[in-house]
Amino acid sequence: MKIVIIDYGAGNIKSIQFAFKRLGVEAKLSNDIAEIQAADKIIFPGVGEASSAMQKLAASGLDTLIPTLEQPLLGICLGMQLLCDFTEENTTKGLGIFNTKVKRFTNEVKVPQIGWNTIIDLKSNLFDGIDESAFMYLIHSYYAESCEEEIATTNYGVNYASALQKENFYGVQFHPEKSSKVGEKLLKNFIEL
């Protein structure tokens, strides 16, 4: 099993690598196109601001590579958002895998959302053995609008897609690597896909 974490300079990748290590699996950091193509499973992380992250992807040709990948890929947090069509954050065009828009939370709630929230209406084998209303750790100001590819829903002032799936592409807004036992289970499910 070769797991590669895409290393493009935008994200808390160490934590993801450690999370796999706790599961007894080595995950390699790489931005090398051939190495990513040869992986069995791919993690697409991301923390920070959307437009600069897209620029970094483009600079290394990863923006054209990612949509062509055929093995299971898991986008985490900003990684998930960049897999969508578009994000309001500095009016940034995404990779267009998920047919939805990313919007900013309104000021009726505190922004960013920081903390543990529940995921409901779970619709994917990514959630095997994970209960409805399980808690995940989230830290974000922008959210993916509900859509057909939604496989989990979370409420924070608004119901939004906290996980998405289309074919081999998976995306989660929450941080499984920081979400205690439940997050570990999700990463284990991803490895076993």
Place this chain on the structure above:
Amino acid sequence: MFTKRIIPCLDIKDGRTVKGVNFVNLRDAGDPVELAKIYAKNGADELVFLDISATEEKRKTLIDLVLKVAEQVNIPFTVGGGISSIEDVTLLLNSGADKVSINSSAVKNPQLINDLANKFGNQCITVAIDAKRIDGIWIVHLVGGKVPTELNLFDWAKEVAERGAGEILFTSMENDGTKDGFANEALAELSSLVNIPIIASGGAGNKQHFTDAFIKGKADAALAASVFHFKEIEINELKQELQRNQIPVRL
């Protein structure tokens, strides 16, 4: 269901956990990595590490600690103490910290908040504010509460939020170490004044104090150290009591 957070704070000096009363007379309360693992297991929602000995030569010890925590703990954590540059933050985040907390350096150079928020995203920038009242007015203090500034707590809180802080960690120096409860009036005012999460700190002595911080103080999270380190309050039991009091928590 979005929940309120319970955050044990580990004050770190020379790689060990310490907690003093009113920031003096430090006592040893154990190995930070072991404590962190116990807290994560017992239901802590997040951890804060404050390096109170932060000097250049201690920086490497702190980075080693951050790496160890990130390797062994599966909940998020924030690191603070002596952070004053983009380089400091890069190193901490690359070592596995989820957020950083800045305090004095933000007061001395408020532009740092903008710079860090722009570079790393506001969600990972916590601004810690220590304050106490002077002639009835809440004044921001530095150096563990010893040195008063000319900043009013509420003006400063608004400014840090506008500059891009992702949340505010407010410590009432009047309450810290007293075990008489959090500064709920000031907390509630802060919480209604800015639209970012507020972490309550200083004064936790019993479980009711946490309920009060969430209901009266409208806090989004509550932080404490010694009541957890010395097992006066078990986090699981605290969260059960909060749930009985209709406060949403992760159990």
